[in-house]
Amino acid sequence: MDQNRATEILAQGYTCAESVLMAVSQEYEMEIEDPHLAMGFGGGMGLMGEVCGAVSGAVMAISLVKGPAGNEQEFQDIMSLVRDLRSRFESEMGTASCRDLTGADLAAPGGLEKLIESGKSEKVCVPAVDTAYRLVMDVLKNAQ
Numbered sequence: 324m325d326q327n328r329a330t331e332i333l334a335q336g337y338t339c340a341e342s343v344l345m346a347v348s349q350e351y352e353m354e355i356e357d358p359h360l361a362m363g364f365g366g367g368m369g370l371m372g373e374v375c376g377a378v379s380g381a382v383m384a385i386s387l388v389k390g391p392a393g394n395e396q397e398f399q400d401i402m403s404l405v406r407d408l409r410s411r412f413e414s415e416m417g418t419a420s421c422r423d424l425t426g427a428d429l430a431a432p433g434g435l436e437k438l439i440e441s442g443k444s445e446k447v448c449v450p451a452v453d454t455a456y457r458l459v460m461d462v463l464k465n466a467q
Contacts, residue, residue, distance in 0.1 A: 329377075329456035330449055338365030339448055343380030343455050344387070350460065351388050367421025370429035375421045377448075377455035378412050384459050389466065404462050411458050416451060424451060 326334070329346035333339065340361040348355045363369055364379035385404050392398035413419050422428070424447050427438040438444050 327453055327456055329452045333449065333452050338362050338380075339376035339452050339455075340364035340380035340383070342452050343377050343459065344383045346456050347381070347384035347459055347463070348387060351463075353387060355387070366429040366435065370435060372420065372422025372425075372427075372429055375412075375416075375419050375424055375451050375455070377451040378409060378419050381408055381412075381455040381459035385463065388463055400466075404466055408455075408458055408462050411462075412455060415454050415458070 327346070328349060329342045332345050333342040337345065337358070338361065341358050344361045345355065345358045348358075361376075361380050361383055364374075364383075365376040367373040367375060368379070382405050385401060385408065389397075389401045389404065392401055409419055416424060418424060425438055425443060427443070428434050429438060
């Protein structure tokens, strides 16, 4: 798989959420004072296997680029972009659940280490970051 900006950042050791958020902010030349604000969304929010961190990073990126909402209509428009992103991610990846994507219980003792050692994070997380980044860029481009 060719690397995009987000997967290059992931390869530097950032979480899925940080990688997508940072890549979008760089693309839009928007400064993020501390990209680690997205760190806790890794592993499906604190390694709990919920919404994939790449999706969470993409949602934060939509909010960064399109926000703040100045009125109810702008708020609804931003929420529509988020729904579109999630729907498209689920359509391509089969789910937006980190647990379902990885098949791992990351919150269990040693769960993250087991995932990394198995090589499955390369097979799942890299494509998830690639997909989330590609989709969020498309969603944002088409929203302008």
